[in-house]
Amino acid sequence: MNALHEQFVAEARELIHEATNDLIAVEREGASAVRIDRILRAFHTLKGSAGVVELPAMASTLHAAEDLLAAIHGGRLRITSEMIDQALTCLDQVSGWVNAFEKHHPVPPGAGDEARLMVAQLRDFLPDSPSDTRNLEDPRSPSDEGALPEWVSHLLDDARADISRYLQGRARDIVAISYEPRPACFFDGDDPLALMRVLPNLLAFQAEAREPVAPLSDFDPYACNLRLQAIAGGSRADVSAIFRLVPDQVRIADIPGEALRAWMQRDKDDDAIKLVRAILEEQKRVLAASPEGDDRAARRGAVVRTAVNALRHHGRRDLAAAIDGAMTSGFAEVAPLISAIDAALASLATVVAIGDAEVEGADRNAEAMANGPPPTRLLRVDERRIDVLLNLASDLVVAKNSYALLASRIENELGSHTLARAVKREHEVIERLSVEIHAAILQLRMVPVGQVLRSFPRLVRDMSQRLQKKIEFVTRGEATELDKTIADRLFEPLLHMLRNALDHGIEGPAERLAAGKAETATITVAASRVGNRFVLEVADDGRGIDPEVVRRKAIERGLLPTDDLQKMPEDQLINLIFAAGLSTAPEVSDISGRGVGMNVVRTTIDQIGGRVSLSSTIGTGTIVRLDLPSSIAITRIMVVETAGQIFGIPMDAVMETVRVPADRISRIKGNDGFVLRDHVVPICSLAELMDLPRSEPRLSDVRLLVLIEFGGRIVGVEVEAIRDRLDVVLKPLQGLLAEAPGYAGTTLLGDGKVLLVLNIKEILQ
Amino acid sequence: MSVCQRDDGTIFLEGDCHVEDAQALLRLVEAAPTSSLDWTRCTYLHTAVLQVILAVQPTRIGPCGDGWIQRWVASR
Numbered sequence: 001m002n003a004l005h006e007q008f009v010a011e012a013r014e015l016i017h018e019a020t021n022d023l024i025a026v027e028r029e030g031a032s033a034v035r036i037d038r039i040l041r042a043f044h045t046l047k048g049s050a051g052v053v054e055l056p057a058m059a060s061t062l063h064a065a066e067d068l069l070a071a072i073h074g075g076r077l078r079i080t081s082e083m084i085d086q087a088l089t090c091l092d093q094v095s096g097w098v099n100a101f102e103k104h105h106p107v108p109p110g111a112g113d114e115a116r117l118m119v120a121q122l123r124d125f126l127p128d129s130p131s132d133t134r135n136l137e138d139p140r141s142p143s144d145e146g147a148l149p150e151w152v153s154h155l156l157d158d159a160r161a162d163i164s165r166y167l168q169g170r171a172r173d174i175v176a177i178s179y180e181p182r183p184a185c186f187f188d189g190d191d192p193l194a195l196m197r198v199l200p201n202l203l204a205f206q207a208e209a210r211e212p213v214a215p216l217s218d219f220d221p222y223a224c225n226l227r228l229q230a231i232a233g234g235s236r237a238d239v240s241a242i243f244r245l246v247p248d249q250v251r252i253a254d255i256p257g258e259a260l261r262a263w264m265q266r267d268k269d270d271d272a273i274k275l276v277r278a279i280l281e282e283q284k285r286v287l288a289a290s291p292e293g294d295d296r297a298a299r300r301g302a303v304v305r306t307a308v309n310a311l312r313h314h315g316r317r318d319l320a321a322a323i324d325g326a327m328t329s330g331f332a333e334v335a336p337l338i339s340a341i342d343a344a345l346a347s348l349a350t351v352v353a354i355g356d357a358e359v360e361g362a363d364r365n366a367e368a369m370a371n372g373p374p375p376t377r378l379l380r381v382d383e384r385r386i387d388v389l390l391n392l393a394s395d396l397v398v399a400k401n402s403y404a405l406l407a408s409r410i411e412n413e414l415g416s417h418t419l420a421r422a423v424k425r426e427h428e429v430i431e432r433l434s435v436e437i438h439a440a441i442l443q444l445r446m447v448p449v450g451q452v453l454r455s456f457p458r459l460v461r462d463m464s465q466r467l468q469k470k471i472e473f474v475t476r477g478e479a480t481e482l483d484k485t486i487a488d489r490l491f492e493p494l495l496h497m498l499r500n501a502l503d504h505g506i507e508g509p510a511e512r513l514a515a516g517k518a519e520t521a522t523i524t525v526a527a528s529r530v531g532n533r534f535v536l537e538v539a540d541d542g543r544g545i546d547p548e549v550v551r552r553k554a555i556e557r558g559l560l561p562t563d564d565l566q567k568m569p570e571d572q573l574i575n576l577i578f579a580a581g582l583s584t585a586p587e588v589s590d591i592s593g594r595g596v597g598m599n600v601v602r603t604t605i606d607q608i609g610g611r612v613s614l615s616s617t618i619g620t621g622t623i624v625r626l627d628l629p630s631s632i633a634i635t636r637i638m639v640v641e642t643a644g645q646i647f648g649i650p651m652d653a654v655m656e657t658v659r660v661p662a663d664r665i666s667r668i669k670g671n672d673g674f675v676l677r678d679h680v681v682p683i684c685s686l687a688e689l690m691d692l693p694r695s696e697p698r699l700s701d702v703r704l705l706v707l708i709e710f711g712g713r714i715v716g717v718e719v720e721a722i723r724d725r726l727d728v729v730l731k732p733l734q735g736l737l738a739e740a741p742g743y744a745g746t747t748l749l750g751d752g753k754v755l756l757v758l759n760i761k762e763i764l765q
Numbered sequence: 766m767s768v769c770q771r772d773d774g775t776i777f778l779e780g781d782c783h784v785e786d787a788q789a790l791l792r793l794v795e796a797a798p799t800s801s802l803d804w805t806r807c808t809y810l811h812t813a814v815l816q817v818i819l820a821v822q823p824t825r826i827g828p829c830g831d832g833w834i835q836r837w838v839a840s841r
Contacts, residue, residue, distance in 0.1 A: 221790075
C-alpha cells in the first residue's frame, strides 16, 4: 500500500467515526445546522477520497447519501430516524469497503451491486430530482438589492468590457462568487479550479493568496491558500448547484439588474467627479497664472461661471453657491475664490476618502479574522518508527548505567578520586538527558483514550435498540492519555463490560419505572489519571449484582470450595463474576450471558499489568474500575533470587513482602499456608513454579514471601532473597521465546546481564 | 511525470498536471529559483500547481497549453 492509500484508509476511518457520532447525536438531540453541515462535509470528503483512490462503488454510494443530506441541509427534507439508520448503514458499508481496500485493494467484486442497492435505498427518501439543489444557497450572501459588497464591485470593475458585451443592454442574471477552499482541500481530492472551470458564462476571474505567501523553504504546496473569485452570467441556483458541496467555503452574491445599473451609474459618477475636479483645478491655475492685469475681473467672472456650472451639473449646488458667494464678496480679492474652490475640491475628495476608509476598515477586519491562530498540523508517523526510536532510547538508558560501574572501577583500580568524580558527573548529565529523551519518545506513543471510546456510542445505540432499552451513554475524560499499546488492548474488555451493563445491568424501561427510576438509564465511561496510573470506570445505574446469586452460581459451578464461598464477604463475592464460566445472566443472549466476557476483561487487564475491581449496590448500579499503567514502557520491578537465579517481578503485581517464621506456617491440604489478617494465604515456592531445584526449608527458617493478589485472592510466593527495586525498560521476548507463557519480558541490568521479568499472575494460573 | 527540467534549466509542464506535481515543481524551483517555466504543452493545470506558479512567479515561456488558464490567469 502506498502512502496515499494509507492516508486514505486512516482518514476514511476518522471521517466515518465523526459522521457516525454526529448522526447519533442528531438522533438523540435533534438536528442542528452545524451538525448536519459537519455530516454533509464528512460524506463529501469521503466521496472525494474514494474518487482519488478510484473506488467508484464507494463514491457513487456516498454521492447518493450526500444528495439526501444536502436535501436535509437545504431544509427540503426533515431528517427521520429511518434516514439516520440508512446513513449509518451506508457508513457501515463504506467502512467494510475501506477494510477490504486495506487488506487487498481493489475492493471485492460484489461492491458494485451493493452500491446500487444502497444508492436506491438512499434515493427512496428523496421526493424529487436529487440534483435540485436550489435550496442550498448560501444564507450569508447578500440577496438585498442595491449595495454591492466591495469584492463584487472590484471584480465588476475588472470585467467591465466582458459584462457589457454579455448584457448587450438586456437584463440578465449575473452572480459573483468568492470561493476560499479549505487549506486541506487537496487532501480531500478537491481541485477548486475545476469548479470555476465549469461556471457558465465566466466573465471575470481572479486567483489570489488569502494569506501572505510563505518563503519558498516554508511553502506548503498542499495547503490551499487561495481565494478564487469570479463573475459569471447565470442564475444563482445554477451556480449554487456547482458549489453545493462546499457551501461553507463559498460566498455567492446575486447582482440584480438594479444594482448593476447602479454600479454602471456609480461608474459614470466616478468619471464625472474626475471631470469636475479637473475643471476646478484648471480654474485655480487660471487664477494663479495672472493675479494682476486689466482683464482679471472678466477672468474671475469666467472662472466662477465655469466652476459653478461644473458643480451644478454634477448636482453639487451647495458647493456652487459657496463659490458664487466668494465671488460676490469682492472682485479685488483672489484668495477667497481660491479657498472656495479648494473647499469644493476637498468636499469632492472627502466623499471618496470616506469610501476608501470604510473599505480599508473592512479589509482589516477580514485580515484579522484570517490571521487567527494557525491550525495545528499533525504528522502521521508509522508506529514502528517510533518503536525503533524508543528501543534506541531504552538502550541508551541502560548503556549509561555502565558509567557508574566505570566510575567505581576508576576509583578502586586506579585510585583516582578526581577522575572517578568527573566520570560520575558526566554520568549524571548523560543520565538526565537519556531519561528525558526516553520520556519524550514515550510521550509520542501517548494517545487520548477518546480514540478507543469513539466507536462505543454507535455500538451502545445499536445494542440498546435491539434490547429495547433506553440508554444515555456518557463519556468523560476522553482527552486522558495512555500508551497506544494499552489503548489498543482496551477495546475488547470495554466492549464486554458495556455489553454486560446493557444486557444484565440495565433493566427494561417498564421495570425501571416500576422501581421508581428514570426510564432512560445512564451508562458512564469515565477516564482519569491518578498519579501515573490510568483509571477507567464503567458505571451503570441498573439493578446491580446480587452477591447471593453469585454465591449460588459459584457453588453450582464448583468454582471454589463451598465452605470458602459460604464465608466469603459480599464485596469479594461479586468480584467472582470475573471468573471463567460464571455468568449471573438467567439466559444466554446474542449479546452476552455465556460467562466469557468478564473473564476476558480480567485476563486482558492482567496481561497489560492492570487491575480490575467491581463494586455494586443492589438496585442502584454497578461500577467496574480498571486501573492500568498509563505507559507500559517503563516498569518498576522487584529483583528476587531463588535457587541461585535472579528474576524480576513487576511491582504492579506485588501487594507486600512479609517474613514469616516457619512455626506460623502449617500444611493445609498438602499445601503450605499461613494466616494473614484472618485470611489463609497459600504459599508457593518460586523455585518450584520455575522448575528449579529447591532446598527443603528447615523448620527454624524464617521464610520470605512476596504477596501477590491473584483472582481476588492472595498468594504468597516464596523467594530466597529480595534484591533491588528498579525502573526498567521491558522488552518483549523475541523469536522462539515470544510465545513462552509466564514472562513479561526481559531487561538489561547495569552490568550487562539479562534479567527475565516474570508475569507472575500467569505463572500462578 | 508532468514536470521536468531541461539541461538549460527551463522547467517544463507537460500533459495533465495533477496535484502531486505541485511538490515536484516546488522542488525544482527551490533548487533553481531563476528557472523559466515552459507551460505551452501543459493540457490541464491543477489548482495546487497553479498555486505554486502564482507564489513563485517564474518567467513564463509561451501561452499556457491549458486554454482556460491561458484565458483567465495567464493573460491577466
